[in-house]
Amino acid sequence: MKLRDIVEVLKLDVRTGSSDRLDVEVTGGYASDLMSDVIAGAEEGNLWVTLQTHQNTVAVGVMKSLCGIILVNGREPEKETIQKAEVQGIPLLISTMPTFELVGRLFELGIGKKGKPA
Numbered sequence: 001m002k003l004r005d006i007v008e009v010l011k012l013d014v015r016t017g018s019s020d021r022l023d024v025e026v027t028g029g030y031a032s033d034l035m036s037d038v039i040a041g042a043e044e045g046n047l048w049v050t051l052q053t054h055q056n057t058v059a060v061g062v063m064k065s066l067c068g069i070i071l072v073n074g075r076e077p078e079k080e081t082i083q084k085a086e087v088q089g090i091p092l093l094i095s096t097m098p099t100f101e102l103v104g105r106l107f108e109l110g111i112g113k114k115g116k117p118a
Contacts, residue, residue, distance in 0.1 A: 001026055001109060003047070003068050007093060010105055012070065015082055017091030024067045029111045031103050035060050042066060047111065049102055053077045058084040058092075066090070072099045 004022040007014060014022070027045030032038050033052055042048060044065040050057060053075050061069050068091035071077060077085070077092050085092045095102050 001111065003091060006047070006106070006109065006111070009109065010095060010097075010102070013094040015077055015092040015094060016085040017068065017093070018089070021068075021089055021091050026067050026111055029103070029106050030066075031099055039064065047106070049099055049106070051075055051099065053081060055081040055084045057081065058088055058090050061085075061090045062088050068093055070095055070102065072097060072102055 003024050003026055006026060007022060025045065026047045028043060029049065030038060030042040030046045031049040033050050035056060038048060038060050042064045045067050048061060048066050048069045049072060050069065051072050053071060055078065057069055058081060070093045072095050074094065074096040082092065
């Protein structure tokens with residue numbers, strides 16, 4: 001499933017992400033608020049769900065070659081986070097849903113752990 005389709009179906013707000021970055025294929029998902037956990041467990045092409053709004057999320061997204069980051073509970077990224085995401089080309093998306101609900105919806109859409117169907 002393409003990131004653009006997920007944005008439309010889940011009514012996510014796009015804070016950063018040019019059109020071509022939203023046309024990437026989502027290979028799986030990862031939900032965590034611990035940077036070290038994401039570094040250890042997320043895989044290239046995953047969509048990361050978190051409540052962290054600081055710019056280190058973008059650094060982890062770039063390091064792991066993630067397709068995007070969804071911030072939950074309507075959290076807004078810090079100004080520096082938006083700037084860094086724009087420079088690095090990482091889509092930052094906002095959902096008003098809590099993590100548990102959003103991950104469930106992603107799972108219903110077929111987004112599971114890479115290599116393991118939902």
